[in-house]
Amino acid sequence: MDILILAVVIAVVVVGALGGLIVGSRRKKQLPPPPSAAPDITAPPAEPHVGDEAETPREEPRRTVEEVDLPDGSAPVVVEEPPTEAPAIEIPEPTAGRLVRLRARLSRSQNALGKGLLTLLSREHLDEDTWEEVEDTLLTADVGVQPTLELVERLRERVKVLGTRTPAELRGLLREELVALIDPGMDRTVHTENETGGPGIVMVVGVNGTGKTTTTGKLARVLVADGNTVVLGAADTFRAAAADQLETWGERVGAHTVRGPEAGDPASVAFDAVKEGKEMAADVVLIDTAGRLHTKTGLMDELGKVKRVVEKHAPLDEVLLVLDATTGQNGLVQARVFAEVVDITGIVLTKLDGTAKGGIVVAVQRELGVPVKLIGLGEGADDLAPFEPDAFVDALIGE
């Protein structure tokens, strides 16, 4: 009797597990939207949720800058007046070749996208099913429908011409096509030369939690490493902590931070930051803004106002939109809304270290027609790299 019950239990468990497997693989198959779902991507930003937090709950205790990356010896050396002692100024890492140094951070995307594609293309018979898997791989990595279809068509053509395929040939071919998809011709310099001869003005925008303040801080380090003097404008006036966070980044590299009263007017902080930047003959002013806005109209009013007020001094040289690479399609919707509000001149894709969806680089550039200029590959102070299509693709498909 007992044995019978045991047998039934085992049978139920086995059937359940098999069922799970089947459902699992079906679900996997359904994951990438079919080509007919393309309108999704171009659908109007019906409810863009601009005021929303990015996916993970951002109100959780967040690691602060100090907790994240202070190397051992960099704490302020207290000599006589402990509270006012300035922290030791750090010398940031040089920016050249950063992406190459940080390429291991792309390992998730590398495994999902680069290695996945190479393995598929190395199959002896490239039948319809295999090509469908290639498509699925690209869609799952957030490359986007249109670019995926284009790439697969190009690959099919070129693989046919190749006839026999050596791994080296395949890698070369895939590399060329991926680089072409990312469009190596786009200008990816972060422009910081103001035509008026005053400081270059860069405004950083994006939804709360995407990494604006962190990126502003990291960018300040990049600029300082390249020999510029930098002024930071803390135009996120929602919380005093936001200005503190920015100021801490500034102090570490010796950049002056201009801030206003909590809940004060962001536009006047931005205006003052540029004013002080001019007075100090700084090379660049970086303006960090708030992303916690509850309606699209609110966002429009506020960012538009910040921009207009700053432009009483001089035109903006860059408006960088910060997008969290882990939020996928949601990030694209955000991108569209921000692009309606201000002229975005460059994209910063953060958190590429935490996702297998490196293909979002392609999708977001297509969406806005604006180049990805910088990528975030970690929380560390020097984990922001200039985006280089060749080095990026090399990192994806490995050596």
Ligand SMILES: Nc1nc2c(ncn2[C@@H]2O[C@H](COP(=O)(O)OP(=O)(O)O)[C@@H](O)[C@H]2O)c(=O)[nH]1
């Ligand atoms: N892993 C990872 N975390 C990042 C990156 N950029 C920013 N973050 C983290 O994202 C969180 C939110 O960043 P923050 O700059 O405060 O976002 P903001 O609200 O847009 O200003 C912080 O914990 C950052 O350390 C990145 O490239 N990689």
Ligand SMILES: [Mg+2]
């Ligand atoms: Mg912030």
